[in-house]
Amino acid sequence: MDWTFLLISTIKIVGLVFLVILPMVAYSVWAERRVSAAIQDRVGPNRVGIAGLLQPMADGLKFILKEDFTPSHVRKTYYWMAPALTMIPSLLTCAVLPFGSRLFGEKMVIADLDVGPLFVFAIASLSVYGIVLAGWASNSKYPFFGGVRSTSQMISYEISLGLSIVPLLMIYGTLNLGEIVQNQAVNGWALLPLWGESLSFQGFLLAIPIFISFVIFMTSIFAETNRLPFDLPECETELVAGYHTEYSSMKFALFFLGEYAAMIIGSGLAVTLFFGGWSLPFGWLAPESTAAEVPWWHGMIHIGTFFAKVVAIILFFIWIRWSLPRFRYDQLMRLGWVFFFEIAVANVILTAIILMVVK
């Protein structure tokens, strides 16, 4: 291990995780509150700083200064572990997301793994342990229900989540997210096949299974991140606050941050797979290959593009949350097992047929 590699990796990790993802988490909470307020004809937090922009700082300060209370009836070890176990996997998964093309000759991805999506799913599924442990260790009925619900929900939707991206992997023939984005930059985004190689009969036909994949993927991401309309593990009306009922102060904040971080990573993955990641539409400023050198200002534009897309998807998440009512539990399970699972499998077959028959 040479020192330059270590140094550059550290810079990338600190830069992405601590200077981009965490502030994004804080500000997506702010955005959530402002957007939900606007949707409900309210104003939302607008007092701290200009337009309430310092509200996340005030919230953070409040969380830090609050008493960190551990109830006497909890199982302490697991109770303390649970918040970390929800937060860490969410942040770990951003290691493989390519958030830019190249900047000063460095690939803008922390770990350029050849198993990108698999790594994300493997790590993201760990966050279910955090929730289950929180629910179980709290030793109280509502958190327990929340934990149980989230176990079955997250396990059920992981299947359709995994299967939904198989068509994409078949089309691009690689599991390296960087390669997938590069391919989309040159040959048209998965959901916008309007330039490059995908501007063909096969490309247009393939847009059908890709769109089905996209719908299943997005819905599963909603379920995986416990967002409305699938927020059964923490639905306020039935379970007080679900699995984090017994938590307070910074431990509660960690659950909160973990949820939003998972949402951001999920958006990042959706952008990478379906909306061409960091690439601009119609092949503008697209590098010829992943190995090609990119001017630094192209690199900056690519990073900006990626985060602009991520922000758009987060706004979509928020928009959905304040539009749709919560699913009933049996409806949720039916949707996951009876519809999405089957449709995802059929979608894989459909893609295979299109790839084989139409040239």
Add this chain to the structure above:
Amino acid sequence: MAIVVKRPKLKWWEQLYLPAIFKGLGITLRHFIATVRGKKKVTMQYPEEKWNDHLPEHYRGAPALVTDEQDRERCVACQLCEFICPPRAITIKPEEIPNDDKWAKVEKRPKEFDIDMIRCIYCGLCEEVCPEQAIYLRKDYSITGTSRAEMVHDKKRLYEIGGKRVGLVNKWNELK
């Protein structure tokens, strides 16, 4: 009697949920855009904008005493408001008006007139019961204090809020 709830039979595209979801998204988007463009405004930014100009005519705020056009205090300390006050917020100490006073013929006036604003429920019965039209509910609604004593409005404060009221007082009007 049991009622059979008729469930509408959904068309296949209705069962997909998607049209309904898009319709819902459209509704929320319309609200979002209307609020962001400032077309819809419900919330009042309280400390900056106040209710003052928006209060309805019939608004019942803090009760206050008024003087008439000759600066005579209208209250004759009959204590009817003290008796009718449901939370017993009003305390009156009457006194006799000395003979050399300009208004000696009125005979009685309040020496002390306290309204405990922690107790007051703004019901307006004092205003209704007053035979002299001396006590009115004004539009002051933001009554604050840092101690209980501060929340008791004494006579001076009550006249301050009430001010002068020009108009008919049945009993002492010469026309009557």
